[in-house]
Amino acid sequence: MTLNLSDLSKTYGQFKFGPFDLRVEDGVLAVLGPSGSGKTTLLSLIAGITEPDSGSICLNGRELVGHPLENRDVGMVFQEGALFPHMTARENIAYAATTAARVDGLAATLEIEDILNRSPPVLSGGEYQRVALARTLATDPAVLLLDEPLSSLDTPIRRRLRDELHSLFESLDIPILYVTHDQRTATALGDRIAIVRDGMLEQVGDSSTVVEQPATEFVARFTGNENLFEGSVIEHSEQGVTVRVGDVELQTATSNIGQSDITVCIHPSRVEIKPSRAPDDEQIINTITGTVTRWLNEGSEYQIEMATSWGSPALTASVHPPVFERLTIDTGTELQIMIPPSSIHLMPNRG
Amino acid sequence: MATQSKSSPSETKIAGFGWLSVTLLFGGVLLAYYIVPVGSLFLSVPPTEVLGRMNSPIIVDAAKTSVLSASISTLIATVFGLPLAYWLARADGAAQTAVLGIVVLPLVLPPVVGGIVLLTVFGSSSPLGEAAIAAGFPLTRSLAGVILAQTFVASPFLVVTAKVAFERVAQTLEYASRSLGKSRWHTARRVTIPLAVPGIVAGVTLTFARAIGEFGATMMLAYYPRTMPVQIWVSFIELGLENAYPVAILLVGIAGVTLLVINIIASNPWE
Structure with a gap:
């Protein structure tokens, strides 16, 4: 299945969506963007809730624009679930399913057999969204759209359901668009990520590419990368480009940068830290000294901000708790920072 | 001093009691103003006498006319009003505001003026009225006239109440239904209307109660056949206040049933 959006645009008062071009193959495309960026508009246009001002939406060559919701073969899980409150969970799924066996099959897949006779108002958040998903899947849609279905759930339930969705999505051979404003959910579920900003597609690509090689500063910051530094190219070599950030020279593995003024982007997870004065440090390229100015426990990892010899802004590294504890990190701790050349991404300077 | 700016528990209690006392005093006066006259009406005539007078053919005829005409006008209001109420609930912008203004116009017009307005269209000297009389179906001084007035x-009660009922059905539910391959009609039948039913029932009940109590416009358009409110007026003018009591008590009873329906049947179980 292929969903192809071409030159899609829609204007609501002051908000302009598009022109938007996107091709979605089988697999999960996580649509990531801040509130009001047009993520839900994108889903509404594909589902047929809203008609575009111009452009085309093709599903396997079939034009969807102009066709009502009910004839699009597009399934949608709404942010708030949108279960019919006057029907039980079973009746909600049966509303869409053609046979009782299909209802039972989906209930088994989504592990909701025990709650089928309950009314939506008494379901927990996780149960509610499972039923909503089962109901949508009951129609065997050609495309599945999910509009932040986990956003209202508590963290433990969200994590569990996210893992289960990952397994479920792998079993579906259809294009899936999963809208979220949470980068972790996007990278966990998305085979690819599309970043949307102000109604425009900022970048689309493999999850790791978008996160580690952002096309713009907006993409970098929105995917959790605050390590953006102004720099300049000082040398091209076979190994790659050497850049200068402040007084520090960094060897990169990048060779295809045309500009001399660039923005150096280093994902926090790619920054390696070690205790200071390790004996072989001088042998390792891109090794600098940093002093911890601030650290933050984010549960599964620590964010460590360090002042470096290249001045402000601070460099951030994200490390797992065992590393943090082994290095006995606190404010003022001096560390050796190593940045592998392959972890340095260069972007043309916006100036 | 800081201690002076804070209320002590006893002060709070007094203040709370004072506030409650004021609300009870003012609200109580108003409540008494509603209840005392209604109670007085029931106490004015012994129940046996009321029941006895209700067997009068004049009153029975008036009751039949009122119930029949109010039922038909409520049905008409429901059939024509529900689609309009749904449109009003889902539309927005200047057109919606203008249409809503037109819908509530009969509510703000004095009923007698409403009757005059209707006479300009359906009166015996109007083209439509003349044509109806020629066809043997007069639109004034007839049951049709009563129904038109009612x-x-x-009908605005139905439209306005049902509009609110439809608005309370999240449009996302309709989108969800249609994205599951169901048509607009199927969605309306299985999702929208069932969820709006309590509000629609409230609207139908209010409409019936307003129709059966209609007097001003009915007097102008169809003095005959007499409805219960018209009969009350005639009894009061021709025979005195006491003779108006039985029908008045009957209408108060209908109002009581209306309240009961709105509070019990029309309450929304999904909220």
Whole structure:
């Protein structure tokens, strides 16, 4: 299945969506963007809730624009679930399913057999969204759209359901668009990520590419990368480009940068830290000294901000708790920072 | 001093008691103003006498006319009003505001003026009225006239109440239904209307109650056949206040049933 959006645009008062071009193959495309960026508009246009001002939406060559919701073969899980409150969970799924066996099959897949006779108002958040998903899947849609279905759930339930969705999505051979404003959910579920900003597609690509090689500063910051530094190219070599950030020279593995003024982007997870004065440090390229100015426990990892010899802004590294504890990190701790050349991404300077 | 700016528990209690006392005093006066006259009406005539007078053919005829005409005008209001109420609930912008203004016009017009307005269209000297008389179906001084008057005055209750009921059905539920491959009609039948039913029932009940109590416009358009409110007026003018009591008590009873329906049947179980 292929969903192809071409030159899609829609204007609501002051908000302009598009022109938007996107091709979605089988697999999960996580649509990531801040509130009001047009993520839900994108889903509404594909589902047929809203008609575009111009452009085309093709599903396997079939034009969807102009066709009502009910004839699009597009399934949608709404942010708030949108279960019919006057029907039980079973009746909600049966509303869409053609046979009782299909209802039972989906209930088994989504592990909701025990709650089928309950009314939506008494379901927990996780149960509610499972039923909503089962109901949508009951129609065997050609495309599945999910509009932040986990956003209202508590963290433990969200994590569990996210893992289960990952397994479920792998079993579906259809294009899936999963809208979220949470980068972790996007990278966990998305085979690819599309970043949307102000109604425009900022970048689309493999999850790791978008996160580690952002096309713009907006993409970098929105995917959790605050390590953006102004720099300049000082040398091209076979190994790659050497850049200068402040007084520090960094060897990169990048060779295809045309500009001399660039923005150096280093994902926090790619920054390696070690205790200071390790004996072989001088042998390792891109090794600098940093002093911890601030650290933050984010549960599964620590964010460590360090002042470096290249001045402000601070460099951030994200490390797992065992590393943090082994290095006995606190404010003022001096560390050796190593940045592998392959972890340095260069972007043309916006100036 | 800081201690002076804070209320002590006893002060709070007194203040709370004072506030409650004021609300009870003012609200109580108003409540008494509602209840005392109604109670007085029931106490004015012994129940046996009321029941006895209700067997009068004049009163029975008036009751039949009222119930029949109010039922038909409520049905008309429902059939024509529900689609309009749904449109009003889902539309927005200047057109919606203008249409809503037109819908509530009969509510703000004095009923007698409503009757005059209707006479300009349906009166015996109007083209439509003349044509109807020629066809043997007069639109004034007839049951049709009663129904026209009642529908004009009462139908806005249906539209406005049902509009609110439809608005309370999240449009996302309709989108969800249609994205599951169901048509607009199927969605309306299985999702929208069932969820709006309590509000619609409230609207139908209010419309019926308003129609059966309609007097001003009905007097102008169809003095005959007499409805219960018209009969009350005639009894009061011709025979005195006491003779108006039985029908008045009957209408108060209908109002009581209306309240009961709105509070019990029309309550929304999904909220």
